[in-house]
Amino acid sequence: MATSLPKLTRDAELETLSSRAAENVRDPDHWAPLLKALSNPWSRTNTTGTIILGIAENTLMHQELAEHITSHFTVSPPEHLTYGNGPQGSPRLRKALASFFNARFEPLQQTKAEEFIVTAGVSAVIDELTWCLCSEGEGILFPRPLYTGFRNDLPIRSRGKVVPVSFRREDGGVVLDDLFDAEANLRCLERGLSEAEKEGTKIKAVMITNPHNPLGKCYPPATIKAIASFCAKHNLHYLSDEIYAMSTWRNPNFPDATHFHSVLSVELSHIIRPEMVHVLYGAAKDFCANGLRLGVLHTRSETLRRAMITIATFAWEAYLIQDCWARILEDDKWLKQFLTESQKRLSTNYGTLTSFLDQHSIPYYKGGNAAIFLWVDLRRWKTEDAITEECLKAGVMVAKGTNFVPEELGWFRLTFSTQKEVLEEGLRRLTESLKKFDG
Structure with missing residues (x-):
């Protein structure tokens, strides 16, 4: 029976790639931490799953969008x-x-x-x-x-x-x-x-x-x-x-x-x-x-x-x-209603998030009126890595500021464009994580 060839070492395998591909492989995997969190998302039937407040994704109008696409979807072979x-x-x-x-x-x-x-x-x-x-x-x-x-x-x-x-x-x-x-x-x-x-x-x-x-x-x-x-x-x-x-x-x-x-x-x-x-x-x-x-x-x-x-x-x-x-x-009429309602829900969730942070004396960058996230100052607690790790243990994913090349370390970006119950549970888990560093 023929003997199988030995498996190439990682370095030897990298040498078979182009220099640019090898460089990409050596760099940290951009998606690895995201995929791990996304593989077990929180839901009403999976309350031990991870709540995602670290990705810029707006889910507030998913149901309305899905219904429009489903009811209007057509396939024209020539086109x-x-x-x-x-x-x-x-x-x-x-x-x-x-x-x-x-x-x-x-x-x-x-x-x-x-x-x-x-x-x-x-x-x-x-x-x-x-x-x-x-x-x-x-x-x-x-x-x-x-x-x-x-x-x-x-x-x-x-x-x-x-x-x-x-x-x-x-x-x-x-x-x-x-x-x-x-x-x-x-x-x-x-x-x-x-x-x-x-x-x-x-x-x-x-x-x-x-x-x-x-x-x-x-x-x-x-x-x-x-x-x-x-x-x-x-x-x-x-x-x-x-x-x-x-x-x-x-x-x-x-x-x-x-x-x-x-x-x-x-x-x-x-x-x-x-x-x-x-x-x-x-x-x-x-x-x-x-x-x-x-x-x-x-x-x-x-x-x-x-x-x-x-x-x-x-x-x-x-x-x-x-x-x-x-x-x-x-669809002008539907589009106007969709964007108006989306903006209304974003405003409501922004208020929910900022009120929560104010109540817990957590500072943030004030004066925002756009996008789907907030720049939050957690500098008085531990390092970004320590906070991120503790949050993941508690089942909430947040985006550490280092990823955004800030002037000062200790800031985080929190996404608020998710359903109210998800946002509130995520914030509860965040504050529970931060309490671990108090005292």
Whole structure:
């Protein structure tokens, strides 16, 4: 009987891969801790399961969305079971997106269907944008704290570099409101660009999340103009991730909080060329549909669109799924009711979370009126790792601030866009975990 060959060691097996694949394998697994928590979620019939407050997922309108998709789902063989019109996106969806943007984002110049490219999620948009804008090792500036997914989306395949921009003041202090201040952005972006160039990193763009992730606030027009002027001065692309654009509400405790302004709605024609301004959007957050994997880029640059189409095959979303979203966008009456109710429920849950934190003297970043999470200050307790571990033991998953490249350690991002009973039980488990560190 023939003897089986010995199994390769991990290092030997890595040598059979490309250098980039081997590097990805050596890096910490981005999904491992999430998959472990997601494998045993809490429910009424599984009360010992894990409550997820650490992932930016909005479940508040799942039932309404599922009912609409189920009752309107159709399959048209010529349109849905062939290559259709290619990887740029379903003509029906791109037309619906143009109408949606024109109605909801209030662009100064009307958007057109041909200006949109559809992909399998916003992560795919970021990957394709990075590939098109950055050669290997070139970077994009991000004000910090920043959305943790960028640290995976830019380098993992396209080999772009995330370059965090510090907003720390000259006296060493950190004021989170500075991220939304025009003068602070000009000062800090200039400093960040200079430091990156000194380290040998060529910068190709600035990306912001508006509304901001993880701070949950919107950028005022004056700051959007300041960022645009910085980009124009240095011939950089302005990338505006607006995936939470419709997840905004009025905060009764801060009625003057800046409401959402798309970069498309701000007068920038005298500041930056429109071909250098690009908007990212998707169905995941505002439409409570992370699992549909629908992302979109709006750009007025024909050259960038052509470049992205050359690689769009690798993130080509099924036309069946694209037209599910198109039907939702076309149903004006239902869409208005859906977004209004979603915003109402987000506002209610935001109030539930902030009231709970106030009652337990847990500080947080105040003044939010957007997105589906809150930036919470747990610095007076133990280290982030200790708190995270204790919370998992208690059956609640939270997102530690380190993942968001903050200026100060000890902050956490808590998601509140889940059912009330789930949120309340998660908060109970959180406070029980924190009590372990008191005294």
